[in-house]
Amino acid sequence: xxYFKIDRWNPDPNIIARAASILRDGGLAAFPTETVYGLGxxxxxxxxxxxxxxxxxxxxxxxxxxxxxxxxxxRSLAEIDDRAAETIKAFWPGPLTLVLPALPHVPREVTAxxxxxxxxxxxxxxxxxxIDAAQCPVAAPSANRSGRPSPTDAEAxxxxxxxxxxxxxxxxxxxxxxxxxxxxxxxxxxxxxxPGGAPAEKLEKFFGEPLESPGDDARKxxxxxxxxxxxxxxxxxxxxxxxxxxxxxIDPSTSGFMGMTPPSAHFARTVLFDSESxxxxxxFAGFRHFEAEGLRxxxxxxxxxxxxxxxLQDRIWRASN
Ligand code: AMP
Ligand code: MG
Numbered sequence: 001x002x003y004f005k006i007d008r009w010n011p012d013p014n015i016i017a018r019a020a021s022i023l024r025d026g027g028l029a030a031f032p033t034e035t036v037y038g039l040g041x042x043x044x045x046x047x048x049x050x051x052x053x054x055x056x057x058x059x060x061x062x063x064x065x066x067x068x069x070x071x072x073x074x075r076s077l078a079e080i081d082d083r084a085a086e087t088i089k090a091f092w093p094g095p096l097t098l099v100l101p102a103l104p105h106v107p108r109e110v111t112a113x114x115x116x117x118x119x120x121x122x123x124x125x126x127x128x129x130x131i132d133a134a135q136c137p138v139a140a141p142s143a144n145r146s147g148r149p150s151p152t153d154a155e156a157x158x159x160x161x162x163x164x165x166x167x168x169x170x171x172x173x174x175x176x177x178x179x180x181x182x183x184x185x186x187x188x189x190x191x192x193x194x195p196g197g198a199p200a201e202k203l204e205k206f207f208g209e210p211l212e213s214p215g216d217d218a219r220k221x222x223x224x225x226x227x228x229x230x231x232x233x234x235x236x237x238x239x240x241x242x243x244x245x246x247x248x249x250i251d252p253s254t255s256g257f258m259g260m261t262p263p264s265a266h267f268a269r270t271v272l273f274d275s276e277s278x279x280x281x282x283x284f285a286g287f288r289h290f291e292a293e294g295l296r297x298x299x300x301x302x303x304x305x306x307x308x309x310x311x312l313q314d315r316i317w318r319a320s321n
Pocket of ligand 1 (some may be wrong): 062063064065099111114116117118140141142179182193194
């Protein structure tokens, strides 16, 4: 594997060109985005896309997001109606993925055989430079082994996938720390398939209507939401401050705590954040640190649902299941 440190704002064009040619030749390139690190392949090359599934151990029925470097590229991959065009104008580049009717040439390896495709333009200069240089949409799930916490820095990518990728671009820690919000715009309403970096309140204000919750239908609409996910090797328990005591079955002296409210128990390691957004940025890395420190159990505080808190709740819930 090639490993390069790059400047997020001003990545070396030679390194970008090298990673782009790996993508064009059907290889795998891990790269930073504003949400988490991605594991990229040429999204129009079925054999390259298959390598993503193999490297991650990802179930093949879980479709991938195609990453673009220009809003206009969306029209060559999906049907874009007025509502989709307005949404793109308002939210891209940024942590919002749109599920739209796919054009027929989008490989079924990307869509998992669905008639829709998920598209996003990341808000990260190095990611945009790479996608632009590759001259293709880049299929990219998070650069972790399937089921593991998403990587928010290059060390986590190397730990999970170092022996399975061709190149890793390291631009330091990400800003958001959780994946993009995924909405489905193929029906009349706006369906929230996965809460994420773009807050639900902001989307509701933009659309002027409440987001619909797919409920059980989510399984069909967004296959990825049904797997155990984001989970460290240690058991994760949820703590609701003010409502509950720390469960008696947990021994704080061998456990790590993460959250915003200092717990009364004395944990082996306590990591406190001053806001939901810093909690979101630090949670996955915190999981990995607790693993590395040889702790036995992780207790995480249940955050409020405002803003990024809704996405944090979703990830915590799935890590704890
Ligand atoms: P990941 O890249 O692993 O963060 O996950 C991408 C998310 O987008 C998963 O929850 C997928 O199920 C979802 N997704 C990707 N493509 C589609 C699609 N065509 N329809 C519905 N959900 C999708
Ligand atoms: Mg993922």
